[in-house]
Amino acid sequence: MRIPPVKSIVAFECVARTKSVGRASEELGLTASAVSHQIANLESIVGQALFFRQGRGLALTPTGEQYLRDVTGALAELNRATERASSQAEVDILRVHSSPSFGLMWLLPRLESFQADNGDIQLNLSCSYEDISFTSGYYDIDIRYGYAHWRDLQVKTLRNEFIAPLASPEYLARHPIHSPADLLAQRLVFSETPLVQWQQWFARFGVSSEHKAFDFSFDRSYMSLETAALGIGVALESMLLASVHLRRGTLIPVFDHTYGVEVGAHHIVCPSQNADLPRVQRFLDWIDRELKSTSGNRAGA
Incomplete structure (x- = not known):
């Protein structure tokens, strides 16, 4: 039986993820020579090189890429087996990582709904701006923002996410807006995050905005949405993320649904072996139900 030491596999996963022996040694609390020794030990067992030098870092060889895919599932199963053995309660743990705006604006307000339908699942939610690695087996799914470009993941x-101008009812009562061109005279909130920016939105509806200055600028959607909800200006943002504000009436679409631009910006990703887990499938089914129940939050609906 040729089973490598777990510490060698852990070192391999860490170097593959960080692309550096130095960074892996810092993360693992080992010396760089100890990490290199573990990699050399693993390569001697496999019988082939797993890495090659690329610039100042390391890259996986084709054998290394295949080995990483294969051991990912094994590490995940070891992690889950240990978790089950050490758990004193019959509770399944679902670990979700999310982009901060989605986690704060969409998931967090709905956790009670998830618990009501899935009381036997403990949902652990972490948020950061980075795409997490699944190779350690810790996370079940990741909710990512942007254009879908991830290989070897499901x-x-x-769907049905729209970018549209949003404002508070109080702001619109003070500043009546009847056409896209009227927005040029308003306080506009600029957000770096949406896949559709103000300049693109104006061009789509035939308005020249070349010389328009923005009164506020943020690098996160939740900041621009909160600013608009405070009645300070008009934000061009995702109605999916704004769904709680829309339900409460603290934000409303400035125009009807024809002025919303559909995007595919949020994606749930996971390895194929995770997609078959009952807790993951139940989470996906719950998200589908929640999205259907709020599908009327399209602009002007």
Whole structure:
């Protein structure tokens, strides 16, 4: 039986993810020579090189890429087996990582709904701006933002997401807006995040915005949405992320649904072996139900 030491596989996964022996040694709390020794030990067992030098870092060889895919599932199963053995309660743990705006604006307000339907699942939610690695087996799914470009992962894109101008009812009462061109005289909130920016939106509806200055600028959607909800200006943002504000009436679409631009911006990704887990499938089914229940939040609907 040729089973490598777990510490060698862990070192391999860490170097593959960080592309550096130095960074892997810092993360693992080992010396660089100890990490290199573990990699050399693993390569001697496999019988082939797993890495090659690329610039100042390391890259996986074709054998290394295949080996990483294969051991990912094994590490995940070891992690889950240990978790089950150490658990004192019959509770399944679902670990979700999310982009911060989606986690804060969409998931967090709905956790009670998830628990009501899935009381036997403990949902652990982490948020950061980075795409996480699945090779350690810790996370079940990741909810990512942007254009879908991930290889070797199953991707479920959340549909019916629209980008549209949003403002508070109080702001619109003080500043009546009847056409896209009227927005040029308003306080506009600029957000770096949406896949459709103000300049693109104006061009789509035949308005020249070349010289328009923005009163506020943020690098996160939740900041621009909160600013608009405070009645300070008009934000061009995702109605999916704004769904709680729309339901409460703290934000409303400035125009009817024809002025919303559909995007495929949020994606649930996971390795294929995770997609078959009952807790993951139940989470995906719950998200589908929640999206259907709020599908009327399209602009002007």
